Amino acid sequence: MAVRAVLCVLLGLHCSVFCSPVPRVSVCGYESCPATKPKMLNVHLVPHTHDDVGWLKTVDQYYYGGRNDIQHAGVQYILDSVVAALQKDPARRFIYVETAFFYRWWKQQNPSTRRVVTQLVEQGRLEFINGGWCMSDEATTHYSAVIDQMTLGLRFLNDTFGECGRPRVAWHIDPFGHAREHASLFAQMGFDGFFFGRLDYQDKARRMKAREMEMVWRASQSLKPPAADLFTGVLPNGYNPPPGFCWDQSCSDAPVQDDPDLDDYNVDMLVATFLNIASAQAQVYKTNHIVMTMGSDFQYENANLWYKNMDKLIRYVNAQQANGSVVNVLYSTPSCYLQELHLANLTWPLKTDDFFPYADDAHDFWTGYFTSRPALKRYERLSNSLLQTCNQLEVLGGAKSRSGPFGEGHSDTMKRAMAVAQHHDAVSGTERQHVAYDYAKRLATGWAHCQVLVRNSLAVLSGSDVPRVFCENLNISVCPLTEGSKKFSMNVYNPLARVVTWSVRLPVNGTSYSVTDSNGKEMDSQVIPVSKATQDLRRDRGYAKYELVFEVQAPPMGYTTYSVTLLKAHPARAPTTPKAPASMQNKYLKVTFDPATGLLSGLTNLETQQSIQLTQNFYWYNASGGDAESRQASGAYIFRPNSSTPISINQNPNISTLQNSVVQEVRQQFSPWVSQVVRLYNGSRELELEWTVGPVPVADGLGKEVITRLDSNISSAGYFYTDSNGREVMERRKDYRPTWDLKQTEPIAGNYYPINSRAFIKDGRNQMTVVTDRSQGVSSIYNGSLEIMLHRRLLHDDVRGVEEPLSEPGEFADGLVVRGRLLVMLTPPETAADMHRPLAQGMVLQPMLSFQEGALPRNAKLEFSGLQAALPPAVHLLTVSQWSNDSVLLRLEHQYESSESKTYSLPVTVNLQKLFSTLEIVGVSEMSLGANQWKEDMKRLQWKPSTGDDMKPVGGGLGDPTPWEITLQPMEIRTFLLRVQRR
Structure with missing residues (x-):
C-alpha cells in the first residue's frame, strides 16, 4: 500500500481515489446489495430518473426548472x-446517471449536505450508474468524443467519492439503437454489464419468446475475449414503470390506498395486478430475478410520492408470502440485479452484431436522426478536432499556455461543451430548435477559451507574440486577414502523430502570390475565382474574389509555418470554361465525365489500373406526412419517405471547369439550392465531392430528404459496410438482420444505417470507399450503389415528443444551407484499409490554421514537432491531455482490425520514453480506458456465452518487452498516466 501511495503522489492522483493507505469503512458496490430469497421470484425495484442533458429545454432550463x-x-x-427521502429509510435506494447535472448540484451544496450524500454513496444507497457527463447517443457520436465525455464524468465521481463513486454498470435506457463499438468501449472501461431500453420491436418479440432478453455481447471481432465482451440486458418496459405503478407528480396512476375504512381502498387489486405483471415478466427472463424501472423522464421532483407508495407496495406484496406467494420485492439497483444474474452461473446467448436500425413499429424506423441537423453535426466534429489540438497544446506549451501573453485560456469549457454535445438529444439532432442553438453557443464559448490557450501555447513554442487570428469560415471563403493583407503567415498545426499533407484554400483579392514554406522554399500555388455558389452562400460576410490554393505538409503533433506575399493585384484571372472536360487526372486518379450532362461517368485508379463506371447525382425523397397505411410522418427521429423512388433534382446541371497545376475542378449547379464541386488535387489519391444543399424549398408543401447517390458497376450483391462510431466496420445487407427473420415494411428507411467516418461497397476486384466529414445516414438500395443522406427539411412532427417539425431556419431565416465534403477512393479490397483508415482519421482530426499579419520576427521558430518521430502507421495518438501539473493522460490506439490489412494488422510496439520531443517521462502507470482505475485493479465479472469459449481474462500489459515499451494488438486502446518533466 505504501508503494501505491508513493506512486499516487508521483502521478498527481487524488489519493482517496486510488491509493488511500487506510481504506474507508464502506459497504458500497456489490457488498452493499440487499439480501434476496433464493427460492422466490425476486423483483428488483430500481428507483431512477432519466434527466436529458437538453432536449425540449436547454441544459440550464432543465437544471433550474425554467420554462416549465x-x-x-x-x-x-x-x-x-x-x-x-433516502435519509428516512435505510432500505431505500436510488441511482443517478447524468454527471453533468450532479456536478452542478454538488457545487451548490453546503458541507453538511455533502457529508450526507457521501455517506449515502458509501452505503451503496445512492449509486452512480454509467457515470458519463451525459448518456451519449450511439449512432452519431465518434468514439474519441465518447471516451472523452465518459472520462470527464468518471473522473469527477472518483475525485469526489473515491472507489464508491465508480459505476459498475453502463446504462443507456433512451438512445435510439445501440452500436457495437459503444459496448466495446464500456467493456474496456471496466463495466460489468450494460442495460438499455430500446430495441427493434421485431427483435424484442423474438427475444421475449426465446427468453433471450439478456445476453453476452461480443463487441469486437479483433480483441481477444473477454476484453470486449459485455453482459447486456434489455429492460422490460423501456425505462418506465409497469402500467399502473407510476407514482410521480407527473403521473395519473392511483396511489396505494391502504385504509380499509376509506373509499377507494385498492391494496388487494394493486397487489394482484403487480403479481400478474411480475409473473408474466418472469416468463421471458431466464432467472428468478427480474428488474422493474421505477421512474421516468425528470421524475422524483417530489420523491416522497414515489417512496411512500413503493414502501407500501413492497410491504403488501411481500406480506402475501405468508399465503404462499413466491414473489419477493425489494429496493435494488442495476448492479445488485446484475450480481444476482452473475451468481446464477448460467450460459447466456451470444450477440455479435449491433442493434441498428431501431424501429418501434412497422412504419416507424428511427433512421432520420442519423442526418438530422447536419450543420450541428459538422460543428460538433470540428469542435472535437479543436479540443484534441487544444489538449495537446496545453501539454506542449506548459503553464504559459493557460496564462500567457494573450490572457487566461483553458480547455475545460470545451471539454464540458463537447461532453454535453454527445447527449442522445444533442448531436443526434433530435432536440428543439432553441436547444440546438444553445448547444452551438456552448461549443462557440469553448472555441473562444481554447483559442486563447492555443494563442498562448503557439507564442511559447514559436517565440512570436504577434497576434494570431483564426478564420472559422474558410469553407465559404471568408477570412478578413487574408482577404485584405499584402503579407501574412499561416501556422498549420497537425494533431495527428504522422506527417499530414493538406490542401489549403484561402480567400484573397490579389491574382498572384508567393508562398514559401518554413525553409524558404517556394511552393506551387494558384489563384482561382470564388465560385458563384460560394458567393451566394456567404452573402455579405466576405468580399474575396479569389481563392489561393496550395498544398501544405505538417509534422506529427506539431506545426509548420508558411509565408504568403502578394505579388500582383491585377489583372483579373481568366474565367472558367463553361463545360466539363472529358476527363481530369493526376498521377493517381483519372476521373471521366459524361460529355452530354457533365456528370461523373467513371473512376480509374492509375496505380492499380482499376476502373469502374461511376455516376453521381442528387435526389430527394418526399417525406411522408402520414398516409392510409400509417399515420407516421417523417420527423427529427423518423425517416419515412412516401415513395421508394427518389426524385432527381437535375440530370443536366450547369457546368464550369478550371484546371491548373494544383487543382482541377468541375463546378456543377443542379438547382438554385443544390450545387457541387468535383475536385481533384494534384497530390491526392481520392476524389473530393464538395456539396452545398439549401435552403431546401418547401413552398410546394412537401418535406424533403436530400440524398446523393453514387452508382457503380461494382457487384456488391446487396452487401455494404459502415463504420461503428468511427472504429470497427460492420457488414450490412439489404432487407436482412443477422439475428432474426426481418419482415421488411419500409424498403428505404428500414435499410438505412449510421456512418461516422466511412462506408464502402466491394466485389472481388474493386472497393469504393466514401469518407464523410460528419455523421450521416447511408444505404445501398441497389447493387453497386451507395446513397448518403445530406440534409432534411420537414413539415411535420413525428410524434416522439419534440412537437415541432425539423425545419431549421438557417442564418438568414430562409432555411438552413449546409456545405460538406465526401472523399471517394477506389482501391483493391485487400489494401483498402491501408488508405481509408488514415484518410478518415485525417478528416476527423484536421490541421488547425491560424494567421499572423505581416512578417514574423527573425528568431521565430517556424516548425516544431511534439514527437521525436512519427508513430508507426498502425498507431493512432488518441489522447494527450493535461491531468495535473506534472502528469499527462496518454492514450495510444491500434487503429486496424485483426484481419483487414496484410501490412498493418500486426502487433506494434511503441517506446514511451522515445515518444515526446520536449517531455521526459519519469513515471508511468496503466489505467482503464475511462481512466478511473488502475489497469491491474480492473477485475470484471466474467460470463459464459453460449459458444463455450475459453473466457480467461486477458491482461492489457501482456507481451510488453519492458515497462517503457508497450505493445498494441489490433484494435487495442491503452491508457496511461504519465509523470513528466520538461526537457
Missing part, C-alpha cells in the same frame, strides 16, 4: 428531494 411552460422539469429539485 414547455416541460415541467427541474433537476436541482429532484436531487434535493431524493437525498431527503
Whole structure:
C-alpha cells in the first residue's frame, strides 16, 4: 500500500481515489446489495430518473426548472428531494446517471449536505450508474468524443467519492439503437454489464419468446475475449414503470390506498395486478430475478410520492408470502440485479452484431436522426478536432499556455461543451430548435477559451507574440486577414502523430502570390475565382474574389509555418470554361465525365489500373406526412419517405471547369439550392465531392430528404459496410438482420444505417470507399450503389415528443444551407484499409490554421514537432491531455482490425520514453480506458456465452518487452498516466 501511495503522489492522483493507505469503512458496490430469497421470484425495484442533458429545454432550463411552460422539469429539485427521502429509510435506494447535472448540484451544496450524500454513496444507497457527463447517443457520436465525455464524468465521481463513486454498470435506457463499438468501449472501461431500453420491436418479440432478453455481447471481432465482451440486458418496459405503478407528480396512476375504512381502498387489486405483471415478466427472463424501472423522464421532483407508495407496495406484496406467494420485492439497483444474474452461473446467448436500425413499429424506423441537423453535426466534429489540438497544446506549451501573453485560456469549457454535445438529444439532432442553438453557443464559448490557450501555447513554442487570428469560415471563403493583407503567415498545426499533407484554400483579392514554406522554399500555388455558389452562400460576410490554393505538409503533433506575399493585384484571372472536360487526372486518379450532362461517368485508379463506371447525382425523397397505411410522418427521429423512388433534382446541371497545376475542378449547379464541386488535387489519391444543399424549398408543401447517390458497376450483391462510431466496420445487407427473420415494411428507411467516418461497397476486384466529414445516414438500395443522406427539411412532427417539425431556419431565416465534403477512393479490397483508415482519421482530426499579419520576427521558430518521430502507421495518438501539473493522460490506439490489412494488422510496439520531443517521462502507470482505475485493479465479472469459449481474462500489459515499451494488438486502446518533466 505504501508503494501505491508513493506512486499516487508521483502521478498527481487524488489519493482517496486510488491509493488511500487506510481504506474507508464502506459497504458500497456489490457488498452493499440487499439480501434476496433464493427460492422466490425476486423483483428488483430500481428507483431512477432519466434527466436529458437538453432536449425540449436547454441544459440550464432543465437544471433550474425554467420554462416549465414547455416541460415541467427541474433537476436541482429532484436531487434535493431524493437525498431527503433516502435519509428516512435505510432500505431505500436510488441511482443517478447524468454527471453533468450532479456536478452542478454538488457545487451548490453546503458541507453538511455533502457529508450526507457521501455517506449515502458509501452505503451503496445512492449509486452512480454509467457515470458519463451525459448518456451519449450511439449512432452519431465518434468514439474519441465518447471516451472523452465518459472520462470527464468518471473522473469527477472518483475525485469526489473515491472507489464508491465508480459505476459498475453502463446504462443507456433512451438512445435510439445501440452500436457495437459503444459496448466495446464500456467493456474496456471496466463495466460489468450494460442495460438499455430500446430495441427493434421485431427483435424484442423474438427475444421475449426465446427468453433471450439478456445476453453476452461480443463487441469486437479483433480483441481477444473477454476484453470486449459485455453482459447486456434489455429492460422490460423501456425505462418506465409497469402500467399502473407510476407514482410521480407527473403521473395519473392511483396511489396505494391502504385504509380499509376509506373509499377507494385498492391494496388487494394493486397487489394482484403487480403479481400478474411480475409473473408474466418472469416468463421471458431466464432467472428468478427480474428488474422493474421505477421512474421516468425528470421524475422524483417530489420523491416522497414515489417512496411512500413503493414502501407500501413492497410491504403488501411481500406480506402475501405468508399465503404462499413466491414473489419477493425489494429496493435494488442495476448492479445488485446484475450480481444476482452473475451468481446464477448460467450460459447466456451470444450477440455479435449491433442493434441498428431501431424501429418501434412497422412504419416507424428511427433512421432520420442519423442526418438530422447536419450543420450541428459538422460543428460538433470540428469542435472535437479543436479540443484534441487544444489538449495537446496545453501539454506542449506548459503553464504559459493557460496564462500567457494573450490572457487566461483553458480547455475545460470545451471539454464540458463537447461532453454535453454527445447527449442522445444533442448531436443526434433530435432536440428543439432553441436547444440546438444553445448547444452551438456552448461549443462557440469553448472555441473562444481554447483559442486563447492555443494563442498562448503557439507564442511559447514559436517565440512570436504577434497576434494570431483564426478564420472559422474558410469553407465559404471568408477570412478578413487574408482577404485584405499584402503579407501574412499561416501556422498549420497537425494533431495527428504522422506527417499530414493538406490542401489549403484561402480567400484573397490579389491574382498572384508567393508562398514559401518554413525553409524558404517556394511552393506551387494558384489563384482561382470564388465560385458563384460560394458567393451566394456567404452573402455579405466576405468580399474575396479569389481563392489561393496550395498544398501544405505538417509534422506529427506539431506545426509548420508558411509565408504568403502578394505579388500582383491585377489583372483579373481568366474565367472558367463553361463545360466539363472529358476527363481530369493526376498521377493517381483519372476521373471521366459524361460529355452530354457533365456528370461523373467513371473512376480509374492509375496505380492499380482499376476502373469502374461511376455516376453521381442528387435526389430527394418526399417525406411522408402520414398516409392510409400509417399515420407516421417523417420527423427529427423518423425517416419515412412516401415513395421508394427518389426524385432527381437535375440530370443536366450547369457546368464550369478550371484546371491548373494544383487543382482541377468541375463546378456543377443542379438547382438554385443544390450545387457541387468535383475536385481533384494534384497530390491526392481520392476524389473530393464538395456539396452545398439549401435552403431546401418547401413552398410546394412537401418535406424533403436530400440524398446523393453514387452508382457503380461494382457487384456488391446487396452487401455494404459502415463504420461503428468511427472504429470497427460492420457488414450490412439489404432487407436482412443477422439475428432474426426481418419482415421488411419500409424498403428505404428500414435499410438505412449510421456512418461516422466511412462506408464502402466491394466485389472481388474493386472497393469504393466514401469518407464523410460528419455523421450521416447511408444505404445501398441497389447493387453497386451507395446513397448518403445530406440534409432534411420537414413539415411535420413525428410524434416522439419534440412537437415541432425539423425545419431549421438557417442564418438568414430562409432555411438552413449546409456545405460538406465526401472523399471517394477506389482501391483493391485487400489494401483498402491501408488508405481509408488514415484518410478518415485525417478528416476527423484536421490541421488547425491560424494567421499572423505581416512578417514574423527573425528568431521565430517556424516548425516544431511534439514527437521525436512519427508513430508507426498502425498507431493512432488518441489522447494527450493535461491531468495535473506534472502528469499527462496518454492514450495510444491500434487503429486496424485483426484481419483487414496484410501490412498493418500486426502487433506494434511503441517506446514511451522515445515518444515526446520536449517531455521526459519519469513515471508511468496503466489505467482503464475511462481512466478511473488502475489497469491491474480492473477485475470484471466474467460470463459464459453460449459458444463455450475459453473466457480467461486477458491482461492489457501482456507481451510488453519492458515497462517503457508497450505493445498494441489490433484494435487495442491503452491508457496511461504519465509523470513528466520538461526537457
